[in-house]
Amino acid sequence: MRLPAALTDLFRRVETATLIVILLIAGALWVFVGLASEMMEGELHAFDESVLLALRTPGDPANPIGGPQIELAVRDLTALGGVTVLTLISLSVLTFLFLRRQRASAIFLAVAILGGQALSHLAKSGFSRPRPDLVPHGVEVATASFPSGHSMMAAVTYLTLAVMLARTEGQLRMRAFYVAVAAILAMLVGISRVYLGVHWPSDVLAGWALGAAWALGVWLLARKMARKGQIEPERSVET
Template sequence: MPFPAAIAVLFRRVEAATLIVILVIGAALWAFVALAAEMLEGDLHAFDQAVLLALRTPGDTANPIGGRGLEIAMRDITALGGVTVLTLITALVLIFLILQRQRATAMFLGVAILGGQMLSHLMKSSFSRPRPDLVPHGVDVATASFPSGHSMMAAVTYLTLAVILARAEKKTSIRAFYIVTAAFIAILVGISRVYLGVHWPSDVLAGWSLGAAWALTVWIVARMMARRGQIEPDRQG
């Protein structure tokens, strides 16, 4: 079969939604690679510094804008991307899936979340970017800065949980609610990391990009496995 004809057959077999997701994954990975390259060359320093200082009271880098109340709120929000909260939420969803007799899906979800966590650690150790020293840190940190682990794992965990739960939901509006809520939480977590001075903005952008790419890849793999009967089928109505 000629190459153009083979491509046409492939496009007919793949759903439009899947093609769109593949394109989004490619764009997210491109964004991560571009950010990593710019970061290594030092071209993001001016941008990172400007955003970080914009979130501080002029003349006092130790005082974030918005007052004490907003600072406390941001500390609460940043905990949503921490290991303890993410592990607890993942465990609860796994239990829910098991009670729903979706054991294969539960196992797949557990592997997907653990895989995302391993990828996050691998990226951090590969780049070893120092944490910002421009402003005081609002919370304690111990690991490298690029990409933001909280931002990436919030995107990985919440978006992955959302796409898995959405598979078991018939109503499109509820499916959309899952995805939008997950994305909103991941965005808030990333913003909180910059606000608290523990990450450069580019760290967060990279974490979001890689985390979203991982979660969307999980969605595609889940659809493929469901069609082969390896996990429970999608209940889209």
């Protein structure tokens, strides 16, 4: 079966990288919607409980595995997804872009991060899932559980910062380094939330999925705006 001429022309004009990112965004949103649907139907309860209990000493749900030293380290990691740390890191990157005379990119980045934060609050308000009561909480919490705000904002902030920094870098390996570090930080924050018993695993998976979709969408929009001259152009990759 032959594709319509207009669709064929579209595929010719759109870069392979753009198509891949669009597919990744669609996949991430599909994961989020699937998790939200399963969560509301109660289908994730067994999975969530088994993972949460696997991180506790057998027979003693109040005691996380690894002992006090690991628990202290995990509390430090979870702070990487908190508002204070994310704000300080974001301001540092914004200052970097201003010093590089990329004022338009800095403003775009600030709007992108604030937009991601607004999306996180909106997503949380749409669901009223209670926090886990299966184990004691390792840190204080106040909002609803789904999706994990720390996990989502870590993915939104770190990945968005990474893709914007990568635009200023001419070496491909450095671009990969930025994205890899951002992904690792987001993963550590999410895992820490489950370890501390303040989120179900599916909360974290949903936060990662929605946060990654947002960051990838920011990358696509930045490329489009750069081509229109609305923000500074991306630095070409050195060969």
